[in-house]
Amino acid sequence: MKKTEKIISLKKICKSFPLEVGGSQQVLFDITFDIMAGEFVAIMGPSGSGKSTCMNIIGALDTPSSGVYELYGRDITNMTDDELALVRNEHIGFVFQNFNLLPKRSVLDNVMLPLMYRGMSPDERIKRSREMLRRVGLDNFETYLPTQLSGGMKQRVAIARALAGEPKLILADEPTGALDSTMGNEILKFFKQLNKEMGITIVMITHEFDIARYANRLIHIYDGRINYDGPIPASESVLDRKTKATKK
Ligand SMILES: Nc1ncnc2c1ncn2[C@@H]1O[C@H](COP(=O)(O)OP(=O)(O)OP(=O)(O)O)[C@@H](O)[C@H]1O
Numbered sequence: 001m002k003k004t005e006k007i008i009s010l011k012k013i014c015k016s017f018p019l020e021v022g023g024s025q026q027v028l029f030d031i032t033f034d035i036m037a038g039e040f041v042a043i044m045g046p047s048g049s050g051k052s053t054c055m056n057i058i059g060a061l062d063t064p065s066s067g068v069y070e071l072y073g074r075d076i077t078n079m080t081d082d083e084l085a086l087v088r089n090e091h092i093g094f095v096f097q098n099f100n101l102l103p104k105r106s107v108l109d110n111v112m113l114p115l116m117y118r119g120m121s122p123d124e125r126i127k128r129s130r131e132m133l134r135r136v137g138l139d140n141f142e143t144y145l146p147t148q149l150s151g152g153m154k155q156r157v158a159i160a161r162a163l164a165g166e167p168k169l170i171l172a173d174e175p176t177g178a179l180d181s182t183m184g185n186e187i188l189k190f191f192k193q194l195n196k197e198m199g200i201t202i203v204m205i206t207h208e209f210d211i212a213r214y215a216n217r218l219i220h221i222y223d224g225r226i227n228y229d230g231p232i233p234a235s236e237s238v239l240d241r242k243t244k245a246t247k248k
């Protein structure tokens with residue numbers, strides 16, 4: 001995996017949402033950064049600082065109000081919804097805090113679902129999905145319903161689903177937010193392994209510095225602006241000082 005391949009390029013991204021009372025609220029201000037292939041990036045910041053809004057733009061789930069976003073060198077800022085859906089399905093694996101599994105479908109069905117849009121034969125879909133479940137250590141659970149699994153197992157199903165499309169990029173919004181620390185660490189070790197051994201680029205939102213430590217780079221967002229972007233600092237207090245210093 002070449003570290004020189006630019007996967008994500010955000011240039012002066014701003015995002016505003018209309019307010020019900022009229023006018024609008026600006027949530028992101030001139031967000032600019034690149035992410036290269038093979039990076040493992042943690043995004044931190046207080047609640048409401050704009051992390052998920054930024055991630056939704058990176059994941060082509062939402063579009064910026066201004067600025068330019070290039071994914072794999074393609075400007076996706078002005079793509080139609082259908083084009084964006086194609087980009088998502090081809091390039092990105094998503095992992096969410098609450099797993100987003102279909103509760104009434106088997107574990108295997110859940111993993112197979114995104115492959116429906118790939119024009120694969122049913123046999124191929126089953127084979128690929130079983131291989132992904134084996135990879136996350138759930139090969140004996142394919143007939144289970146998500147409700148019969150622990151939180152950590154559900155998240156592993158979600159990761160198998162994300163991996164099934166063989167994405168080079170995984171976006172995870174608080175992937176361990178609903179898990180206890182043992183299960184959370186298991187998931188993070190797995191991410192680390194995917195990143196190191198398969199070169200999958202990972203961008204992960206988290207509230208906790210101890211979780212961010214699994215990454216190689218930290219982007220700290222404060223009030224919709226980048227407050228820190230660099231290697232994981234030795235201690236979180238660096239971010240505090242920085243926050244205070246740039247607050248005004
Ligand atoms: N679809 C939307 N419509 C209107 N306002 C929105 C929308 N999405 C987010 N916001 C507003 O944007 C701001 C940032 O929200 P965002 O979800 O990005 O924060 P966050 O950093 O992910 O917070 P948390 O840590 O609580 O998940 C908030 O004030 C939120 O109310």
Ligand SMILES: [Mg+2]
Pocket residue numbers: 051052053
């Ligand atoms: Mg959020």
